[in-house]
Amino acid sequence: GADVYKFHYAGLKDKDGITEQMIAGYKIDTNFLSHIKIKDVALQILGYGNHPIALGSNEGNEFELVVRDLDKPLDEDNMQVPNYFDDQRFGGTVRAVTHCVGEALFKGAYEAAVKTFLFNAAPRESKTSTQFRQQVEQQWPELKDLRVPKNLGEERRIIESLQILPHDYKKALASIQRRILTLCVRAYQSFLFNQKLAKAIEQQGNYQFIPHVLGQLPVPLQKVSEQEFPLPGFIVSSFPEITTK
Numbered sequence: 365g366a367d368v369y370k371f372h373y374a375g376l377k378d379k380d381g382i383t384e385q386m387i388a389g390y391k392i393d394t395n396f397l398s399h400i401k402i403k404d405v406a407l408q409i410l411g412y413g414n415h416p417i418a419l420g421s422n423e424g425n426e427f428e429l430v431v432r433d434l435d436k437p438l439d440e441d442n443m444q445v446p447n448y449f450d451d452q453r454f455g456g457t458v459r460a461v462t463h464c465v466g467e468a469l470f471k472g473a474y475e476a477a478v479k480t481f482l483f484n485a486a487p488r489e490s491k492t493s494t495q496f497r498q499q500v501e502q503q504w505p506e507l508k509d510l511r512v513p514k515n516l517g518e519e520r521r522i523i524e525s526l527q528i529l530p531h532d533y534k535k536a537l538a539s540i541q542r543r544i545l546t547l548c549v550r551a552y553q554s555f556l557f558n559q560k561l562a563k564a565i566e567q568q569g570n571y572q573f574i575p576h577v578l579g580q581l582p583v584p585l586q587k588v589s590e591q592e593f594p595l596p597g598f599i600v601s602s603f604p605e606i607t608t609k
Contacts, residue, residue: 371388446561446583448562450577455551458488477533482523522536
């Protein structure tokens with residue numbers, strides 16, 4: 365049969381951007397690699413090692429930001445940028461619901477978390493994903509004969525769990541990859557941070573709103589005093605492994 369290659373990486377990269385990322389592959393034919401052609405992707409062999417790259421392997425990230433369409437040049441007085449969490453933290457611009465799932469998890473509202481994960485098709489979702497979400501909502505709680513689109517892996521895990529154990533919403537959530545559940549709780553954490561930062565900026569008076577996937581966020585029009593806000597931590601007693609410090 366065909367050889368199976370196992371690839372490992374240290375973390376997900378931003379959807380929008382030109383990025384470089386180190387990946388590791390197990391026992392890969394370098395000649396095979398040199399002939400791979402992927403749109404907008406260039407591969408370079410850096411070396412060999414005895415251990416795969418894994419989550420947490422990165423010591424840090426480095427970014428170069430491009431700012432376009434400025435009304436006037438940046439200087440010391442207008443270069444201050446509030447450190448908001450942007451669209452990607454909340455699920456991106458297609459379907460920003462991760463913070464809602466995280467809030468429901470934190471509050472122990474498991475059925476609400478499942479429904480948020482499955483229902484409510486977003487305008488920018490694909491036709492197949494939209495039809496699936498509409499069908500789930502219409503049939504709920506009857507989930508037999510549901511066809512889950514291939515790209516909705518976590519939704520498939522939830523549906524399969526509920527088909528075996530109807531109404532056990534906690535079990536259904538536990539079937540989701542732990543990494544995804546953790547992202548949801550951290551998204552709620554980030555949502556609360558954004559709210560606190562926005563309120564502080566509004567209190568200083570001179571600001572304008574910018575569009576955000578969850579609505580609008582205020583940005584100061586003049587330099588304001590630096591402030592630090594701690595991220596709120598959560599103890600998720602029913603899912604201790606996704607407790608967020």
